[in-house]
Amino acid sequence: MQSQSERAFLYSRLCEMEQDIAASTDTDQLLGRITACAREITNSESASILLLDEEQGDLFFKETLGELGESIKKVRVPLDTASIAGSAFSSRRPAISNKASEDPRHFKGVDQVTAIPTRSVLAVPIIWGERIFGVLEAINKIDGGFSEADQEVLTVLANHAAVVLYNVGLIEQLQNFFVHTIEILIAALESVEPGSQGHVIRVSRMTSRLARELGILGKDYEVLYYAAYFHDIGKLMLGTSVVARNDKRHPQFGSDMLERIKVLEKTAPLVRHHHERWDGSGFPDHLVGASTPLATRILALAEDYDESWMDRPTEQDLPDFLVDFLGRSHGRHDPDLLKLLGRVVSQDAGFELEDQT
Ligand SMILES: [Fe+2]
Ligand SMILES: [Fe+2]
Incomplete structure (x- = not known):
């Protein structure tokens, strides 16, 4: 006792x-x-x-x-x-x-x-x-x-x-749900936009690659990674076909969808601004220069790079394409990020890039 x-x-x-x-x-x-x-x-x-x-x-x-x-x-x-x-x-x-x-x-x-x-x-x-x-x-x-x-x-x-x-x-059930829901959404998105197969994955990879080079880690990295995955999700609101691809409302639609989801709400501003450009020629808010946060500038560049590659009528070799893209993007993207993109793409593909300055 x-x-x-x-x-x-x-x-x-x-x-x-x-x-x-x-x-x-x-x-x-x-x-x-x-x-x-x-x-x-x-x-x-x-x-x-x-x-x-x-x-x-x-x-x-x-x-x-x-x-x-x-x-x-x-x-x-x-x-x-x-x-x-x-x-x-x-x-x-x-x-x-x-x-x-x-x-x-x-x-x-x-x-x-x-x-x-x-x-x-x-x-x-x-x-x-x-x-x-x-x-x-x-x-x-x-x-x-x-x-x-x-x-x-x-x-x-x-x-x-x-x-x-x-x-x-x-937690395991939620993670399982989350991962498979992403897959379903991406598949739905790619099916409404012919020719976009693999775009989301490639944009995510490039965004991650640039982010890691810049030492973006932890929660910031996670937000950027998921923003890349969901950047065009607003296109699901626009129905099918060619019109959707160029519809300027999709960043706003996507942002509205994401800010209602607690675990993804921080991705909403990045998605809203993924078509902003350094010179203010982007949309929807015509942000200029560093007034767009770095994470968004990274996403915008990775997205534009892949979009340009997708639009090419015939396949050219990567060095020429890269030089052409960097030239065309002068002024439209953060110049430091453009240099970084040139370096990582050429490094990863194993070719020398001429000095772009
Ligand atoms: Fe996109
Ligand atoms: Fe987009």
């Missing part, structure tokens, strides 16, 4: 650890912290998170801390009553065994790999609503056997693990 002061200490330590856990956003780090916390608070030799392998129908060690070592990660733990963790999983209830060697559920595969005899095990299921992800387990309590208080603490931590794992699933 625990004294009140022991209980108070345990819960204050648990609260401290919860704050520590909450300070991380990385999934593996979070699960690692939960495992460390489980080991410390239950005063055990080791603690592990085992997750369900749906294909194989058993549990594998996702995280483990303490005496067991890395070799444990090769071990697969059976479900049902063939292991203590498995029985906690299958019954969806905590399982305690303070005399593991005499417990028929004890799975000896772990002891064989680690060469550490298992004396005691406490396993609690990691559950979120209807879903069960796996088991949080503490092994070999240092001072005596596992108690109900240990079980309570481990259940709180297993609930944290469940939230983390549930969120990972949601």
Whole structure:
């Protein structure tokens, strides 16, 4: 039986650890912290998170801390009553065994790999609503056997693990949705504009290439990358064919579409201005020079470069095309960016570009 002061200490330590856990956003780090916390608070030799392998129908060690070592990660733990963790999983209830060697559920595969005899095990299921992800387990309590208080603490931590794992699933689903929706939108866009196949991908690649050369990183890079992907998305509002290609309303339409999507709202101004030109001859706002942000100037140049290539009636070799493009673009694009474009295109294709100054 625990004294009140022991209980108070345990819960204050648990609260401290919860704050520590909450300070991380990385999934593996979070699960690692939960495992460390489980080991410390239950005063055990080791603690592990085992997750369900749906294909194989058993549990594998996702995280483990303490005496067991890395070799444990090769071990697969059976479900049902063939292991203590498995029985906690299958019954969806905590399982305690303070005399593991005499417990028929004890799975000896772990002891064989680690060469550490298992004396005691406490396993609690990691559950979120209807879903069960796996088991949080503490092994070999240092001072005596596992108690109900240990079980309570481990259940709180297993609930944290469940939230983390549930969120990972949601994020994966959202990423999957996002990536495939982009593919569908781009395919739709290219189908309404004959001859534009590959334009979006090429513009994205060139935009990324220029951005990296200029040291644009992190969130700014991400915004620019997605703006390149969606730069012509407004054309979907214009229906089909040739008219759409030259319709000057598409940057505004695209920007209006994107600013309603929270994760893409920062791309909206870039999309709005992807046809602006350094000399003010662009549209829709006739921005001049550096009044257009650098990211937008990069996108505008990458887009114009690819658009010019697409418009060529016959294929010419790249050096001639590049020299011609740079000459025609003089004044229409940021001169420093034009030089950079000339350098990266010639470098990547392996030819010398005459000095354009
Ligand atoms: Fe475009
Ligand atoms: Fe455009």
